[in-house]
Amino acid sequence: MPRIVETIVTTANAKGEVHIAPLGLIEEGARWIIAPFKPSKTLDNLRENPFAAASHTDDVRVFAGCVTGRKTWPLVPLPAIKGGRLADCVSHWELKVENVVEDQRRPRFACAIVHRETHKPWEGFNRAQAAVLELAVLTTRLGMLPPEKIENELKYLEIAISKTAGPREEEAWSWLMEKIAAWRQAMFDEAAGKS
Ligand SMILES: Cc1cc2nc3c(=O)[nH]c(=O)nc-3n(C[C@H](O)[C@H](O)[C@H](O)COP(=O)(O)O)c2cc1C
Known part of the structure; x- marks a missing residue:
């Protein structure tokens, strides 16, 4: 089984409007796969603008909030690509889609990390x-x-x-x-x- 990291994925549409959703990123060699189910806004955005940010946060309210209709979390702009990341996160990756494997249910977007930053210390498992x-x-x-x-x-x-x-x-x-x-x-x- 590949390793999967649960992150907060932000994508932007062609107009630059940012969408936020929790997704599991699947490790595949040096790449990370984003696999959004059809239909989803994350999928639409990745087709319009093949970039994403993954915010690694220890504040699990963001995960619970996003799946219960609480999608407004403070974001800040990204240095390397269009879009935003969580203002409060331990670290983030900026991802560029390099390859897409189409699927009826769940296409797979293979991404390279084009930029990464750490913002605060990680406080341990809970x-x-x-x-x-x-x-x-x-x-x-x-x-x-x-x-x-x-x-x-x-x-x-x-x-x-x-x-x-x-x-x-x-x-x-x-x-x-x-x-x-x-x-x-x-x-x-x-x-x-x-x-
Ligand atoms: C921890 C966690 C991991 C998730 N991983 C995925 C995923 O890999 N693919 C997916 O399509 N949805 C995943 N979901 C569900 C999406 O966050 C949710 O369906 C979301 O609304 C995606 O649709 P949207 O892009 O239209 O917002 C996950 C949810 C949680 C809480």
């Missing part, structure tokens, strides 16, 4: 941060995965939150749990409507 990332991914697949799988994983991830979360992780978790609550309600309503 289990609650990992739990937030896992739940954020799960919430993007609520309609696709069996409900029992979601509930079982949630039970396990809650342990790391209760033992190790700080205020940022708790806030991120609460946003994701609002989404989970809405999903549970929708399933309940659907079942009630059918009975």
Whole structure:
């Protein structure tokens, strides 16, 4: 299995409007693959303007926020390419698309790092941060995965939150749990409507 790094990807359209989304970048030799599902704004932007920035942040609220409709995070311009990166990040890469492998579901954009910078020290691992990332991914697949799988994983991830979360992780978790609550309600309503 290739190594995948979970980052905040910013892309820009032809007009220079920046879009932000969490994506996993897949390591392939010296290149990093961005693989956006169809349809997505990230995919459209990469076709219009084949560059992206990957912001590596320890603030998991950005991941949870982006998948719960909170997409406004402070950005700053990039030195080497058009677009922006997260103002608050540990480091960032600026990426240039060098090759595209088309796919019906998920095209793969192979990118070279054309510029990289470090902005602040990395403060170490935290289990609650990992739990937030896992739940954020799960919430993007609520309609696709069996409900029992979601509930079982949630039970396990809650342990790391209760033992190790700080205020940022708790806030991120609460946003994701609002989404989970809405999903549970929708399933309940659907079942009630059918009975
Ligand atoms: C940690 C994490 C990793 C993700 N990785 C991917 C990915 O590799 N490809 C993808 O299409 N979506 C991924 N997603 C889901 C996207 O962030 C989400 O679907 C997003 O809205 C992309 O669509 P957009 O470009 O239209 O905003 C990921 C979400 C999270 C929380």
